[in-house]
Amino acid sequence: MTSSGTIPLKDVWKMLDAGAHGSAPAERIHNWEVRYNQKTYYRLPLGKHGKRKNPAIQIGHVRNLVRFFEIDACAKGQLEQLR
């Protein structure tokens, strides 16, 4: 799998602040768990090499998160990788 398709985790948090205001990420052993609008996204990976400050997250995981919370329009405005 190529490494080109990634988004820094900090940018994912910024996107969620804008498109899913009030969302609450919680760090678990294997994943970030994100709660928003009475739904829980259980599997945003911590990053390829485990816990790091600003890991690169594969675009596919971010795309799935955005669809799950149905925040496409805002996410595409925030993250050019999703356009």
Add this chain to the structure above:
Amino acid sequence: MRSYPILFGYRDMVAGRDFVAFVATDGRALCTREADGFWLYGVDPGSIAGGGESVEEAGRALKESYLSALFDIAAEAASFAAFKKEVERFFAERNGPNEAMWEAAHALVKSGAVDGDAVAGSLPRKDAALCPRGIRIEQVDTEHRDASQHRFNTFVQQEYAEAA
């Protein structure tokens, strides 16, 4: 991007605080060829995904995604009842946009439009109408440990099939 409707069946044992659970999941995922490879996006459950250079690799990544979510839920659960409740919620939370694309892709398969396709040919086909989706979570009796508690995955010979 062409997408494919995938069915999957997982059978696993998961350990938590003072319990062992058997979890059987029959779910759906959408397979899409993206610029960086193949991705399997969860429909139900909707908050898992996995990517790879091939469909098989994406399948392994999806399974890892699914198991890591179960492992996290098990680590947080104070009891088997709490684990069961949270895993049922995990499965019930569908991914609406993925589901709409899954249905559209399924309609294409049923019409025969993707016959002969490389991805379609790499997986067995199963009639989606004969594969009820759902999750079953049972507490394993750890007082009476023996080999009778092992389970085979009878879903298909492999964990994935294309919905027909």
